[in-house]
Amino acid sequence: MSVTALSSDKMKRKIIPLCLTWLFVCAAAYGQDSQVKTVSPAVEERLATLRAMKVEGGAVTLVKHDDSPTLTSADGRVVKNLPPRTIVKLVLHPAQGSNINVEIWLPDPEKWNSRFLGVGNGGAAGNINPVNLAGPVAGGYAAATTDMGTAPNSDSGVGNREVWKDFGFRATHLMTVAAKRVVADFYGKGPEYSYFNGGSTGGQQGLQEAQRYPDDYDGIVAAVPAHCRTPLHAYFLWNDQILRKCPFTKSQYSNVIAAGNEYMAAREIPAVAGKFVSDPRCDAKDIEAVVALALQKDPTLTKEHAEALRKLFDGPKHAVTGERIFNGIPFGSSLDAAHGHLYLFRWVFGTDKKLDEIDFGADIDTYTAALAPYLNAENADLSAFEKRGGKLIMTLGTADSVVPYHASLDYYDRVVEHFGSQDKVESFMSFYLVPGMSHGPGPGINQLPNLLEAVRNWREKGTVPGVLQARRVVDGKTELEMPLYPYPAKTGWDAATSSFKQVKGPRGGVDRVAERFRPPAKE
Secondary structure (H helix, E strand, C coil): CEECCCCCCCCCCCCCCCCHHHHCCCCCCEEECCCCCCCCHHHHHHHHHHHCCEECCEEEEEEEEECCCCEEECCCCEECCCCCEEEEEEEECCCCCCCEEEEEEEECHHHCCCEEEEECCCCCCCCCCCHHHHHHHHCCCEEEEECCCCCCCHHHHCCCHHHHHHHHHHHHHHHHHHHHHHHHHHHCCCCCEEEEEEECHHHHHHHHHHHHCCCCCCEEEEECCCCCHHHHHHHHHHHHHHHHHCCCCHHHHHHHHHHHHHHHHHHCCCCCCCCCCCCCCCCHHHHHHHHHHHHHHCCCCCHHHHHHHHHHHHCCECCCCCCECCCCCCCCCCCHHHCCCCHHHHHHHCCCCCHHHCCCCHHHHHHHHHHHHHHCCCCCCCHHHHHCCCEEEEEEECCCCCCCCHHHHHHHHHHHHHHCCHHHHHCCEEEEEECCCCCCCCCCCCECCCHHHHHHHHHHHCCCCCCEEEEEEECCEEEEEEEECCCCCEEEEECCCCEEEEECCCCCCCCCCCHHHCCCCCC
């Protein structure tokens, strides 16, 4: 079999398409306790077919059958009870300067559920996370993931436009095309349905697929998606520069978070009031009130801290035009987690540029022009994905300061504006704003139902996700269980029956990132 068009971004599109615990398990490398076992002649024949596969602009680097029931990650985590699987590794070079690694796991034919799953990455990627393939293959999926072309580390993108393209969109698409052909060769048929499951950077990957390559996947889970990528990293830089000039102690951070929770408590239902913020949308008056309350709660906070907090909660604006680049840190979320992740600026300005000297005028314009057309997944026109029957579930946590809720909420609203109908959008896309969920351990909801199963049932059975039962679990005990309703609906409280209820929520309420910081996509 020949994997064609891996050297061209404009290849003919192929009509073939979280559980959150899978999304956040990362390993840079892995070891296996494997024993050499005899494989059946039928499986050996399939392996030989894969070893003989020709890859234009790339190569097959490994084909092996593995019977080991355990997998040990580089940091010592162990996955047990793995089924036998065939492991295939590819390297793809669609252009000079591009180097994309792909890993594919295939359950034995009798265990395959006839479905393919693309698995998203995190952060700057740069490595294959085989542990992330363990859950899918145990569930019967043929699954694949990629390093997104950024190995060995994020500095691979310094001055390299091909890496920008790979990280932005190309690596995920080419992984999908190649993996589906491997699936077809191994099983003698292609997948009946194809799904993508990713969070954070993986959410960006999922939305890029829906927007650029709508035929790749039948259903997509885009959890906490970092899709408004270049404005998001401008927000990281904005926060980083402020916090370097005016640092906060851990105690001060805690008191600022507490001030946000306390101030917003009056708008919350009794079960969560004062514990976390379930809807952090706010205005300038709210920011002033939270800053004042923080100063009242913590006398060590100075006027300089107060001014820093105003800027952090408001978010970056263009230094010359005043246009909105991104929104600010949500009330009740971690200030300390909201900075760093500045590798994109090295990609554009090189490693010698001092990050604290990057300005929010001409420098941000240069940065945006270079990266945004490749990295941002901001196209609200999902009509091709909708017409082919695609289904999309998107989530964002209200206490997430690493990928704040604003851009995803606004993206959903822009999709509604494009289609001209909330009902139309709800027929193929659901967005859940998850109260108190952060990018890691947080103050609120930390467990959602199996979103991959939800999107699969929606696509294959027509079962609309609707209400999700979410929980906060600490040390194995459920502290809170509450229903989540698709945005713009919210979880309310019925005092007469002491139970949750659905209430109508507003759309909008966040400043829209200026259009010129979300330029049209290009290849």
